[in-house]
Amino acid sequence: MHRLPQVHRPLPGRRVGDGHGVTHDTDVLVIGAGPAGAVAAWEAKRAAPELDVVLLERDAGVGVPVRCAEGVGDAGLREFADPDGAPWVARKITQIVFVAPDDTEVKVAGRAVAWILDRTRFDAFLAERAVALGAELRVSTEAAGMTCEPDGRWQVRLRGVTGEETCRARVVIAADGVEAMVGRWAGLDTRVPARDMESCAQYVLEGCDFDPDAIYLQFGDRIAPGGYAWLFPKGPGVANVGLGLVALKADGRNARQYLDDWIARRYPRGAKTGSTVGGVIVHTTIRQTYTDGVLVAGDAAHMINPLSGGGIVNAMKAGRLAGRVATAAIRAGDTSASRLSAYHAGWMALLGDDHLKYYRLKRALEDLDDQFFNSLARTANAILPEKRTLRRIFTHALVKHPQLIPVAARFFI
Numbered sequence: 399m400h401r402l403p404q405v406h407r408p409l410p411g412r413r414v415g416d417g418h419g420v421t422h423d424t425d426v427l428v429i430g431a432g433p434a435g436a437v438a439a440w441e442a443k444r445a446a447p448e449l450d451v452v453l454l455e456r457d458a459g460v461g462v463p464v465r466c467a468e469g470v471g472d473a474g475l476r477e478f479a480d481p482d483g484a485p486w487v488a489r490k491i492t493q494i495v496f497v498a499p500d501d502t503e504v505k506v507a508g509r510a511v512a513w514i515l516d517r518t519r520f521d522a523f524l525a526e527r528a529v530a531l532g533a534e535l536r537v538s539t540e541a542a543g544m545t546c547e548p549d550g551r552w553q554v555r556l557r558g559v560t561g562e563e564t565c566r567a568r569v570v571i572a573a574d575g576v577e578a579m580v581g582r583w584a585g586l587d588t589r590v591p592a593r594d595m596e597s598c599a600q601y602v603l604e605g606c607d608f609d610p611d612a613i614y615l616q617f618g619d620r621i622a623p624g625g626y627a628w629l630f631p632k633g634p635g636v637a638n639v640g641l642g643l644v645a646l647k648a649d650g651r652n653a654r655q656y657l658d659d660w661i662a663r664r665y666p667r668g669a670k671t672g673s674t675v676g677g678v679i680v681h682t683t684i685r686q687t688y689t690d691g692v693l694v695a696g697d698a699a700h701m702i703n704p705l706s707g708g709g710i711v712n713a714m715k716a717g718r719l720a721g722r723v724a725t726a727a728i729r730a731g732d733t734s735a736s737r738l739s740a741y742h743a744g745w746m747a748l749l750g751d752d753h754l755k756y757y758r759l760k761r762a763l764e765d766l767d768d769q770f771f772n773s774l775a776r777t778a779n780a781i782l783p784e785k786r787t788l789r790r791i792f793t794h795a796l797v798k799h800p801q802l803i804p805v806a807a808r809f810f811i
């Protein structure tokens with residue numbers, strides 16, 4: 399297996415202290431080695447090889463633990479890596495099956511659509527690419543706080559296996575995921591409304607029946623209120639099976655209890671061989687993703703697609719943008735908020751503005767009940783299987799279900 403060295407290594411760059419409490423200087427400090435951070439470090443080194451780039455990860459290894467269903471779209475993934483034959487791919491997906499609350503299945507027609515990754519290997523692969531270009535990776539090292547110095551550099555307190563030290567950086571890229579603290583330390587507002595935080599639970603399930611080339615998505619108030627349940631195949635008979643829900647809409651049960659009930663009903667023969675829980679922020683991008691010497695990327699900046707809950711490709715796109723903007727600012731000798739605001743503008747044009755639309759659509763769909771989705775599934779199944787594309791389902795739905803018109807209107811306004 400493709401694994402990164404898991405050892406503690408001294409920071410590179412210029413040492414300005416000695417012994418206990420040593421301070422190191424770097425140009426770019428990336429906090430968090432998920433997809434956002436690894437791509438940010440890679441892009442920073444690619445764009446400006448002469449700059450020092452340090453990538454921090456608080457866990458002992460990159461890519462573990464996995465808190466993800468590991469599904470990505472084909473086009474987005476290919477912007478960063480070629481999945482054909484890659485060791486970090488678990489499964490190619492060629493079919494999407496929507497499942498209505500009453501279990502009516504709707505198979506969507508289409509070509510190869512998605513990949514199920516092996517995130518442990520994929521995240522390690524991304525980080526290794528950054529290391530190959532000269533970025534310094536530090537695992538088992540947590541950013542524990544930071545302050546801004548009079549010269550505009552950030553002094554970040556690091557906690558690792560050998561104790562505490564400090565790293566001074568010209569730009570900090572905060573890629574610390576859903577539990578993000580770094581943006582807050584820099585004074586940015588990263589709060590999430592409770593109704594836009596999904597609680598997720600997932601098992602790796604073995605020995606159950608499904609089409610290994612298809613992903614299954616089921617909606618319904620009794621199944622996953624405010625979210626949906628999924629089955630993402632990792633191979634024949636093995637799948638990530640999970641759900642996300644909005645706790646405010648639940649009936650007192652937590653995500654794992656909903657999931658246990660769903661699995662007992664749909665996959666009673668499945669053996670649970672692994673489990674995880676986690677949060678997904680289904681909101682819009684934070685109002686400001688930058689400040690003096692700081693950029694926030696990926697889940698930490700709420701860059702997940704609020705409709706699908708997918709954030710891997712978005713995180714990589716944000717990381718790439720952050721790496722580029724940070725290095726250009728350092729080269730220009732101006733890491734002020736006004737210079738770094740180009741990052742926010744670039745992200746909003748790329749995906750952030752679309753997320754505002756998806757968010758409105760998500761809110762509008764929340765007003766529709768299970769009966770509506772059951773009848774929508776029957777409408778969709780009346781379309782010939784080979785013509786049942788998402789676009790055609792949507793068009794038919796608008797004609798047959800007039801209550802969708804205000805929903806669609808909210809998407810476009």
Ligand SMILES: Cc1cc2nc3c(=O)[nH]c(=O)nc-3n(C[C@H](O)[C@H](O)[C@H](O)COP(=O)(O)OP(=O)(O)OC[C@H]3O[C@@H](n4cnc5c(N)ncnc54)[C@H](O)[C@@H]3O)c2cc1C
Binds near residue numbers: 433434466576599698
């Ligand atoms: C159950 C579940 C299922 C999901 N399924 C999918 C899916 O199928 N497809 C999809 O696209 N998305 C999915 N997502 C979302 C996806 O996992 C995230 O959007 C994606 O991982 C975001 O990448 P990131 O780099 O921003 O953050 P992360 O991948 O969370 O990486 C952040 C990293 O920062 C580290 N870190 C945090 N704080 C510090 C610190 N202070 N110092 C040093 N390191 C720190 C963390 O240990 C972590 O490694 C799912 C999420 C959940 C919870």
